[in-house]
Amino acid sequence: KAKDFGRNQAVYFSYTLDAEIKNKIRLEQKLRQALADDKLMVYLQPQFNLQHNRFYWAEALVRWVDDEDGFIPPDIFIALAEESGLIHELGLVVLRQVCHYLVEHELLLKSLGIEGISVNLSGNQFFAKSFMPQVKAVLNEYKVKPEQLEFELTESVLMENTQQAIDVMQQLRELGCRLSVDDFGTGYSSLAYLKQFPIHCIKIDRTFIRDIPNDQQDIEIASAIIAMAQKLGLETIAEGVETQEQSDFLLAQGCYCIQGYFYAKPMPVSQLKSLKR
Numbered sequence: 001k002a003k004d005f006g007r008n009q010a011v012y013f014s015y016t017l018d019a020e021i022k023n024k025i026r027l028e029q030k031l032r033q034a035l036a037d038d039k040l041m042v043y044l045q046p047q048f049n050l051q052h053n054r055f056y057w058a059e060a061l062v063r064w065v066d067d068e069d070g071f072i073p074p075d076i077f078i079a080l081a082e083e084s085g086l087i088h089e090l091g092l093v094v095l096r097q098v099c100h101y102l103v104e105h106e107l108l109l110k111s112l113g114i115e116g117i118s119v120n121l122s123g124n125q126f127f128a129k130s131f132m133p134q135v136k137a138v139l140n141e142y143k144v145k146p147e148q149l150e151f152e153l154t155e156s157v158l159m160e161n162t163q164q165a166i167d168v169m170q171q172l173r174e175l176g177c178r179l180s181v182d183d184f185g186t187g188y189s190s191l192a193y194l195k196q197f198p199i200h201c202i203k204i205d206r207t208f209i210r211d212i213p214n215d216q217q218d219i220e221i222a223s224a225i226i227a228m229a230q231k232l233g234l235e236t237i238a239e240g241v242e243t244q245e246q247s248d249f250l251l252a253q254g255c256y257c258i259q260g261y262f263y264a265k266p267m268p269v270s271q272l273k274s275l276k277r
């Protein structure tokens with residue numbers, strides 16, 4: 001009896017695994033096609049500075065709406081792009097679109113106070129030999145100032161190969177780009193390393209912001225991250241700010257840079273005009 005059960009279970013698992021793999025392959029082919037057809041779109045989420053009471057920067061967030069499957073979350077297709085190697089092409093598409101926005105919508109961005117755009121990097125992209133030459137070539141092609149670009153890296157990417165990460169970050173910094181650590185607090189980067197990374201800014205992960213002011217532990221963690229960053233001479237930005245209370249709390253702690261639905265959602269560039277008051 002137990003044996004039968006075990007066998008059924010194996011059959012069941014291999015069935016779902018099979019379906020999962022088929023779905024993945026299907027989605028990967030679609031993503032390849034979407035890239036070829038230029039179907040990916042880069043949205044911008046403006047970030048607000050509480051000290052100056054205005055927007056000052058924006059994060060680029062890639063969007064994919066498939067004709068049949070509809071909206072596919074970036075967490076899903078970015079992971080897929082990493083596994084399949086499509087991330088290099090995807091990363092280049094995003095970087096180029098961001099540089100295009102910086103040039104094409106210079107006046108609109110300026111009128112909103114947005115001085116530059118942050119681009120998320122995946123590990124495979126960041127550690128590739130071709131990455132630095134590519135960044136330089138694209139900046140050159142669009143005549144974008146390196147100061148207008150920030151790159152976001154997660155802790156896990158930085159801890160994957162610390163020395164090489166520092167090398168590439170140094171090159172980006174020498175070029176004039178800004179650097180930030182994304183989703184801070186969810187990985188396990190040690191404070192000793194944080195000090196060695198040539199970064200400008202720490203992005204406090206949304207999970208620590210979400211339950212403020214109700215969760216006392218999150219209040220302590222967010223305060224500690226902000227205090228530590230200040231001592232290390234780093235800026236902080238809070239992700240996922242959805243309420244006035246959260247914004248007030250962060251201001252009181254000395255975290256002046258805010259990203260979240262409370263100030264602005266990710267949107268197509270054409271919609272940025274609606275933010276003007």
Ligand code: C2E
Nearest residue numbers: 061062074075078094120121122240241242259260261266
């Ligand atoms: P991330 O870099 O941490 O981006 C922030 C995420 O939080 C975005 O999710 C954004 O839409 C969401 N968000 C912002 N404010 C709020 C808020 O107030 N409440 C809530 N609930 N969410 C908020 P999104 O756009 O789904 O992107 C998910 C992740 O996909 C990103 O996390 C990033 O890791 C990755 N990603 C997005 N675009 C790119 C890209 O161009 N390249 C790479 N390599 N990764 C990307």
Ligand code: MG
Nearest residue numbers: 059120152182
């Ligand atoms: Mg990010």
Ligand code: MG
Nearest residue numbers: 182183203239
């Ligand atoms: Mg993040």
Ligand code: MG
Nearest residue numbers: 075154182183
């Ligand atoms: Mg994330």
